[in-house]
Amino acid sequence: MTLRSLESYGFTEVGEWHLAGNRIRPKLDKLRNKRVVYAFVVDDDVKYIGICDKTNLEKRMNSQRYHYSKDIPSRIESSLRQNKVVKIFALDPEGYECRGLRIDLVRGLEYPLIEQLDPEWNKKLKDTER
Numbered sequence: 527m528t529l530r531s532l533e534s535y536g537f538t539e540v541g542e543w544h545l546a547g548n549r550i551r552p553k554l555d556k557l558r559n560k561r562v563v564y565a566f567v568v569d570d571d572v573k574y575i576g577i578c579d580k581t582n583l584e585k586r587m588n589s590q591r592y593h594y595s596k597d598i599p600s601r602i603e604s605s606l607r608q609n610k611v612v613k614i615f616a617l618d619p620e621g622y623e624c625r626g627l628r629i630d631l632v633r634g635l636e637y638p639l640i641e642q643l644d645p646e647w648n649k650k651l652k653d654t655e656r
Contacts, residue, residue: 563639565615
């Protein structure tokens, strides 16, 4: 799915990934201290959707370098080594309450966005988990 679709949901560019020696490093310009839904975009193509489950964007991006599957960091690194730009987009949804119950939109948006946008790296990750 394209960047235009992502932006139509309210995502904005907040940074990008860089190679520093043999490591990938995020550079964030906005929303670093927010709990958000995030996306990685390469060549205007949405490659991955994730969430900051219990942390903020900066901590999540730093932990992303050591992602449990190693698949996402290796895809980021591979793209960077091909001289592609890996942009980081984020959506900071406002919270809602229903009858006194706080609704977590960060968690609630992850799966519908993945289903709607069908990012390549999310699909590959699902296939390797089976």
